Amino acid sequence: MRFTSEQHLDGAVLEREFTLGEIPGMLWTPGSASASAPAPLILLSPPPLGLRKTYPRLVARARHSAAYGFATAAIELPGRGDRPRWPAAEQALADLRQAVEAGEPVSDEIIDALILPLVDKAVPEWQAALDALLSLPEIGGPVGYSGGVISIGTRLAVVEPRISAAVLFAGSFVPRAMFEEARQVTIPLHVLLQWDDEGNDRQAALDLFDAFASKEKTLHANMGGHTGVPQFAGDAAAQFFTRHLK
């Protein structure tokens, strides 16, 4: 892990860009990093549009989390931003667009081709990022996950014991196979669903929520489209992490 730039945001948050091998990432720590006690970490999975395009949303989440005393970090997903594409993913994306434009249902084959390789590639990268981040003196445990592509969060919750609690955003297609993995998730979950999310299958989101085996799981459904998560939903998510990471 190599830091490539840093800036202070209003003196309240230290923002640092880093690279982890070929993967670009960002780390936000509350206050001035040198002065603070180690902060619990939230992995902030970016939406699939990529770090740069979603930076305003990410930095808002980072500032909000810092106000609650959390460090946050994000890495670029495989095939997003400037990271190399792979042909099967490009094909799946083209097939998805074609189906949506034709008003056809998105087939299980397209969803599998779009999501499963992304999960397979992304999860070990997040684990490597976790190794690096937890070695920093300004980062303490425990670790939460918040984001992004819900299948990545689901897989991480199953395979990564260092993640203690997760906020999942039910806003992406879910391969059938992920429902089986969901049944193995037992950590506390806080699931956000935008009720009228035009690009999301509400019933699949409800089924996935039902499948998680966690004893504490909460679904927060709000109005507004995919990007319209209200401010108070962010507060509720921060309170969830405060209950479980502090």
Add this chain to the structure above:
Amino acid sequence: MRFTSEQHLDGAVLEREFTLGEIPGMLWTPGSASASAPAPLILLSPPPLGLRKTYPRLVARARHSAAYGFATAAIELPGRGDRPRWPAAEQALADLRQAVEAGEPVSDEIIDALILPLVDKAVPEWQAALDALLSLPEIGGPVGYSGGVISIGTRLAVVEPRISAAVLFAGSFVPRAMFEEARQVTIPLHVLLQWDDEGNDRQAALDLFDAFASKEKTLHANMGGHTGVPQFAGDAAAQFFTRHLK
């Protein structure tokens, strides 16, 4: 409205019993009533078991609300507690028990007979209670509704303009006719659903949530049975009222 008893709970809440005509009720105000500024009011609709049997749950909600600066009041529902039963309701309840014990689905006829007359009778009583409560100097506006039988809250949200926001508990049967009324509800809503509520039809609850026309509506689904609403769900409901009643 006639007060019949009062007691201080830990000095933090003044609890008063009252009667409104034949209807028994309870009022909880934060701090010592004489000293405080008028508090916004939350109507605390009791579960259908009746005021006395659900007193521990009600007083816990009242104390919790008082900590956020809210006054709360509850009145006995028609046909509950010591209030006179009416034969059709008794018959509907017997039919319901028979269907549940036989493992049969509860028919629309039973649900209508059980709920619709209750709504018709209860709503004007809550409005009369509101008239009386808002005439007290220790009670100010605005008014929230929190409870109980979700069809009563739905009807009140449609017909009673003094109610500014409502926390509804999706834990009772919903007559078909109420879905039409739900489409006329426009105030901010916070709907609680116990995901594994053994006595509740989850799909009907989700359909009802979908039907509300409110621009701000949030569904909070949690684990645990009918009476297992977690403490943090109560905090979230109090924060909803704080956003809308203060």
